[in-house]
Amino acid sequence: MLRLYDFLLSGNCYKIRLLLTQVGIPFERVDVDITQGETRTPEFTSKNLNGRVPVLKTEAGEFLAESNAIMFYFSENTQFLPNDSWQRAQVLQWLFFEQYSHEPYLATPRFWISVLGKAEEYRDAIEQKHEAGYAALKVMETHLSDRSFFVDERYTIADIGLFAYTHVADKGGYDLSKFPAIKAWLELVQAQPQHISITQS
Amino acid sequence: MLRLYDFLLSGNCYKIRLLLTQVGIPFERVDVDITQGETRTPEFTSKNLNGRVPVLKTEAGEFLAESNAIMFYFSENTQFLPNDSWQRAQVLQWLFFEQYSHEPYLATPRFWISVLGKAEEYRDAIEQKHEAGYAALKVMETHLSDRSFFVDERYTIADIGLFAYTHVADKGGYDLSKFPAIKAWLELVQAQPQHISITQS
Numbered sequence: 001m002l003r004l005y006d007f008l009l010s011g012n013c014y015k016i017r018l019l020l021t022q023v024g025i026p027f028e029r030v031d032v033d034i035t036q037g038e039t040r041t042p043e044f045t046s047k048n049l050n051g052r053v054p055v056l057k058t059e060a061g062e063f064l065a066e067s068n069a070i071m072f073y074f075s076e077n078t079q080f081l082p083n084d085s086w087q088r089a090q091v092l093q094w095l096f097f098e099q100y101s102h103e104p105y106l107a108t109p110r111f112w113i114s115v116l117g118k119a120e121e122y123r124d125a126i127e128q129k130h131e132a133g134y135a136a137l138k139v140m141e142t143h144l145s146d147r148s149f150f151v152d153e154r155y156t157i158a159d160i161g162l163f164a165y166t167h168v169a170d171k172g173g174y175d176l177s178k179f180p181a182i183k184a185w186l187e188l189v190q191a192q193p194q195h196i197s198i199t200q201s
Numbered sequence: 202m203l204r205l206y207d208f209l210l211s212g213n214c215y216k217i218r219l220l221l222t223q224v225g226i227p228f229e230r231v232d233v234d235i236t237q238g239e240t241r242t243p244e245f246t247s248k249n250l251n252g253r254v255p256v257l258k259t260e261a262g263e264f265l266a267e268s269n270a271i272m273f274y275f276s277e278n279t280q281f282l283p284n285d286s287w288q289r290a291q292v293l294q295w296l297f298f299e300q301y302s303h304e305p306y307l308a309t310p311r312f313w314i315s316v317l318g319k320a321e322e323y324r325d326a327i328e329q330k331h332e333a334g335y336a337a338l339k340v341m342e343t344h345l346s347d348r349s350f351f352v353d354e355r356y357t358i359a360d361i362g363l364f365a366y367t368h369v370a371d372k373g374g375y376d377l378s379k380f381p382a383i384k385a386w387l388e389l390v391q392a393q394p395q396h397i398s399i400t401q402s
Contacts, residue, residue, distance in 0.1 A: 066297035069294040073290035089265055092269070092273050095270075101251055
């Protein structure tokens with residue numbers, strides 16, 4: 001069986017749990033506590049040199065890291081990734097947007113505030129992150145203003161990728177009340193068959 | 202003809218110029234000066250909401266952003282991207298590594314030091330970036346210690362993606378002398394047919 005090295009609160013890990021559940025691929029979870037440095041041990045970096053979760057271990061014993069690369073692999077030839085090459089490129093565009101312009105600004109304040117419980121200590125850093133994070137949310141809001149999903153008017157891994165940290169943005173101090181298109185899209189994602197919540201394992 | 206919205210000093214733009222040249226796809230360049238805010242005009246954000254280069258315009262008038270998504274699209278069914286699904290996932294793993302754990306730490310010091318000429322002003326920020334940047338270089342060095350290329354023992358877009366900012370790391374104050382495997386790999390990449398340098402248009 002597939003094995004997912006996983007941290008329940010991580011949005012990046014949640015992407016894999018959500019996709020595999022919706023695709024219907026069984027997997028077992030191994031808890032790795034990132035707050036205790038468990039991703040930086042020699043034993044863990046033998047699985048992922050970069051010392052981060054999620055990491056997927058195949059039945060053949062091979063490892064794959066990077067949440068969006070793992071999603072791409074398991075969504076090929078499913079309804080969650082278009083077969084058309086141009087549409088697939090659009091999916092990747094949004095997934096790279098997520099990792100470069102979105103996740104670093106949404107995930108980190110949530111980690112500081114809701115995982116570490118250190119909102120005061122990180123006050124200035126949170127403010128800096130929010131500036132870029134709101135810019136990313138504005139990009140999403142504009143894109144979604146005349147469509148239901150990110151690519152091809154259907155639910156794909158681009159939506160899963162962006163949903164992971166957007167739907168818990170409030171836990172990082174973000175106010176989504178000025179983003180009606182994002183809120184409608186969040187509800188649509190949550191209404192998909194076999195949807196699971198972030199702490200559900 | 203394809204049109205590339207391009208900034209010559211940008212490593213992300215260089216990836217596209219290098220790949221398209223090696224694949225043999227003709228394209229025209231439109232210079233966009235990121236130092237003058239030219240990616241943040243309404244005219245430009247109508248092409249890429251996220252206000253960044255590179256952006257590719259197809260002959261059909263459609264736009265694609267994110268350097269690694271553009272590379273994926275144009276390398277499909279070429280020697281620069283494996284057909285095997287697992288190998289392709291490995292390529293994506295390294296491209297997401299590049300955008301998340303590498304580029305933010307290698308590109309920005311180079312921009313501050315060599316593009317803006319403000320090494321003194323950004324001294325502390327550069328030091329912070331170097332810590333994570335050297336960690337990324339160490340990951341690359343370890344991975345390359347027993348292989349020639351990043352994936353499948355051949356030159357792919359994973360190599361192009363990581364080459365773009367690694368080969369000019371010294372312009373961001375990095376010392377690569379302790380990374381012999383990276384240096385050997387850089388030379389191997391530069392020795393590929395139809396290689397072009399970063400400022401060559």
